Amino acid sequence: MIVFSVLLLLFLSNYLVFIAAQSTVSTFQGYNEMKHLNQAGNYIANLDPDSDMNMGKIDKNDTQNVYDYLKNNNIRYALFTDGFIVSLPNAYDMEVSFAYLNEEYYKLNKQFEISQGKDLYFDYCFDNNDIEIPVLIGKGLSKTYPLGSTIKVEDPMLQKQITLKVQGILKPNVYHSNLYSLSSKQYYNFSVVIPVNEAFLNNSSVGLQLQGLFDIILLQTSKNKIEGLHKVIQDKLGLKFNFYTQEENFEYFNKYYFSSLKIITVITVILTLILTCITIWSSLASIRLMIKDFTINLFVGLSYLKLRKIFYDYYGVLFFINLIVLFIITAYSRYGTWIRKDASFSTFGLFGVIGMDWLALLAVLFFDIIIGIIIVEIMLWRIKKVPISLGVLQ
Amino acid sequence: MTKIIDLNIQEKVYKSRKSRLSILNDFKLEVNSGEKIAIVGKSGVGKTTLLNILGLLDRNYNGYYTLFGSKTNDLNLSQLAEWRNQKIGFVLQESALINSLTIEENIKLPLLYAKAGENNKLDDFESIINIIEIESILKKKPLECSGGEKSRVVFARAIIMKPQLILCDEPTASLDGDNKERIITLLFKMNQEFNTTIITVTHDLNSKKVIDCINNLNYYYAYGKYSTANIKYSPLT
Numbered sequence A: 001m002i003v004f005s006v007l008l009l010l011f012l013s014n015y016l017v018f019i020a021a022q023s024t025v026s027t028f029q030g031y032n033e034m035k036h037l038n039q040a041g042n043y044i045a046n047l048d049p050d051s052d053m054n055m056g057k058i059d060k061n062d063t064q065n066v067y068d069y070l071k072n073n074n075i076r077y078a079l080f081t082d083g084f085i086v087s088l089p090n091a092y093d094m095e096v097s098f099a100y101l102n103e104e105y106y107k108l109n110k111q112f113e114i115s116q117g118k119d120l121y122f123d124y125c126f127d128n129n130d131i132e133i134p135v136l137i138g139k140g141l142s143k144t145y146p147l148g149s150t151i152k153v154e155d156p157m158l159q160k161q162i163t164l165k166v167q168g169i170l171k172p173n174v175y176h177s178n179l180y181s182l183s184s185k186q187y188y189n190f191s192v193v194i195p196v197n198e199a200f201l202n203n204s205s206v207g208l209q210l211q212g213l214f215d216i217i218l219l220q221t222s223k224n225k226i227e228g229l230h231k232v233i234q235d236k237l238g239l240k241f242n243f244y245t246q247e248e249n250f251e252y253f254n255k256y257y258f259s260s261l262k263i264i265t266v267i268t269v270i271l272t273l274i275l276t277c278i279t280i281w282s283s284l285a286s287i288r289l290m291i292k293d294f295t296i297n298l299f300v301g302l303s304y305l306k307l308r309k310i311f312y313d314y315y316g317v318l319f320f321i322n323l324i325v326l327f328i329i330t331a332y333s334r335y336g337t338w339i340r341k342d343a344s345f346s347t348f349g350l351f352g353v354i355g356m357d358w359l360a361l362l363a364v365l366f367f368d369i370i371i372g373i374i375i376v377e378i379m380l381w382r383i384k385k386v387p388i389s390l391g392v393l394q
Numbered sequence B: 001m002t003k004i005i006d007l008n009i010q011e012k013v014y015k016s017r018k019s020r021l022s023i024l025n026d027f028k029l030e031v032n033s034g035e036k037i038a039i040v041g042k043s044g045v046g047k048t049t050l051l052n053i054l055g056l057l058d059r060n061y062n063g064y065y066t067l068f069g070s071k072t073n074d075l076n077l078s079q080l081a082e083w084r085n086q087k088i089g090f091v092l093q094e095s096a097l098i099n100s101l102t103i104e105e106n107i108k109l110p111l112l113y114a115k116a117g118e119n120n121k122l123d124d125f126e127s128i129i130n131i132i133e134i135e136s137i138l139k140k141k142p143l144e145c146s147g148g149e150k151s152r153v154v155f156a157r158a159i160i161m162k163p164q165l166i167l168c169d170e171p172t173a174s175l176d177g178d179n180k181e182r183i184i185t186l187l188f189k190m191n192q193e194f195n196t197t198i199i200t201v202t203h204d205l206n207s208k209k210v211i212d213c214i215n216n217l218n219y220y221y222a223y224g225k226y227s228t229a230n231i232k233y234s235p236l237t
Helices: A002-037 A061-074 A105-108 A198-203 A206-214 A223-237 A246-299 A303-337 A355-385 B047-054 B077-086 B101-112 B118-132 B147-159 B176-196 B208-215
Strands: A043-047 A076-078 A078-084 A096-102 A114-117 A132-137 A150-155 A160-170 A173-180 A183-185 A191-196 A216-217 A240-245 B001-015 B018-025 B027-032 B036-040 B062-067 B088-091 B167-171 B197-202 B217-222 B231-235
Touching: A002 A173, A002 A183, A002 A198, A002 A246, A002 A303, A043 A206, A043 B018, A043 B027, A061 A198, A061 A206, A061 A223, A076 A096, A078 A150, A078 A206, A096 A105, A105 A216, A150 A240, A160 A191, A183 A246, A183 B147, A191 A198, A198 A206, A206 A223, A223 A240, A240 A246, A246 A355, A246 B077, A246 B197, A303 A355, A303 B077, B027 B197, B036 B047, B036 B176, B047 B167, B047 B197, B077 B088, B088 B147, B101 B118, B101 B147, B118 B176, B147 B176, B167 B176, B176 B197
Parallel strands: A096 A191, A132 A160, B036 B197, B036 B217, B088 B167, B167 B197
Antiparallel strands: A043 A216, A043 A240, A076 A216, A078 A096, A114 A160, A132 A191, A150 A160, A173 A183, B001 B018, B001 B027, B001 B062, B217 B231
16 A cells, blocks of 8 residues: 555656656747747737637738738748648658748748758749649658659649649658747648748738738838838738737746746646655655564564665666656657647657657656655665664564 | 684663663673573563674674674674574564565575575475474464464574574563473474574573473573672583
8 A cells, every 4th residue: 555655656746747847848949949030120920819800801912912011111021830731641641731931931940950852942933834842841751752752732822733842851850839838839740841932922822821920020120110010910901910029029938938837847846845755754654664574674684785775676666667657658648649640749759759758757767866865765764763673573 | 612602791881861771781601602591681681682782783882792703893784684694593572573474485584685595595494394383374474373383483484594593582482381392392403403502581580481491501691680790600500
């Protein structure tokens, strides 16, 4: 009973440490990505939560007016949008999502690293009759569509048949973080990254133009031009956008995200401490119950050195079981995305377990080593306090 | 005859916050291999403390103790544990069994801590349980056994490593006549067959059965109420 309660308590503290470590690693990954986008002089657009939104009322002319304004006022912008599902046969039978980005976004965001092939280029010829676009594809598609191969597909944004030429293969587990929830991210193992140039944008449907505005990043521009853009969007689309400066974005992250991360860390530390104290108390209770048994063992040849080794072995086994269970839970969660064919979250690794998971497991291992040493040494100290003596048995 | 024990205690002190108790003052004991000794004294004079010292459980006293020709103060904790495992057998009271283990596991407990190569002691296991007549209870837990059975199990555990020295802590205190005789017979058999040195402590010198037992010993030491000096060395011949 005591063994199971100690095992359960240790597992709970391990799970808390794992979640906190994983969330912290993921947040810092998101923060590093955000730092590339959120540079001084850049404004990041965000649809005001109170803005009315009626997609049906917005047509292509309206959105084109916005992009014309950007062009006429020499406002450079980084555009990125994704999540457009396309049926594209592949070895894993996964749904494929198309991601669209323009050259500025590609240069600004360093996430889309390739393992094979060449970087994207954007000055391809956009001929309405025979469109061949160089693309990057995720690792999960590379078996079916190797480097240099072409894919004929109806593009959801152009709404016509186009040819995609595989220009490069993305590194495994390339991700993009949610700017407003840094620890949540999606993966591009089953994505096609399509370069958007001016001709592509002008020929695309309202969908791409509108979606592109939602997270558009305006580069090195002035407050006046932003106010003008704000007005154009309101007039043409009936939408209210906020454009946040670098300072405002950092303020947001510090105010909401990092403060909540701090709270999570403090809560984790407090809960872990409580669980550890209960574990130590529980272990000491078992020592009290078993002091006669320990004494008999010490009588017949057990030494404190061996006892220390036995305790370390015992807690080593408990911690190993916990780590295995944590690994199984993580693998189940990661591998579950493969079973559910959830392309945006499917990752490559041992059962889908990726770097941040291994780092979190490493953090748990480090935590376990510290806690193990504390528990074992306290238990030995307690046992040594009762001298080996015939008196104990009497 | 080889001298295996040379103990000279100037003073053993128990301290607490409020009191200081000094026992075993100027206590000397020399024992040769193969001797059978009884230490007799009333409760509180230090018999158990003496067994703790003899059994390498307590080194916190003023004096010296040479066992098997080695100064015990020079031994480290692991060596002490090894000696308790290899050279000393403790015949304790019947309650000194681990209730969560079977009788067989209790008897084999010292083998767990034996050095590699000592596992041939397993061969002795069969002969020991035959002599002690406990085959039928090997799979039982101590709580399922009688007091006499448990005493024999404690004895079996003490001799499984064939120790050179057996220390007995009132081994027959709670036993009836038959069981008491059986344990004493086994002790003497060990002594005769393997030249094992046996030291036992008891407080009940007036008991006829104990005196019968002591009459079979080479010597006894009586101290406390049985002596005018602090310790008396009396060969019973």
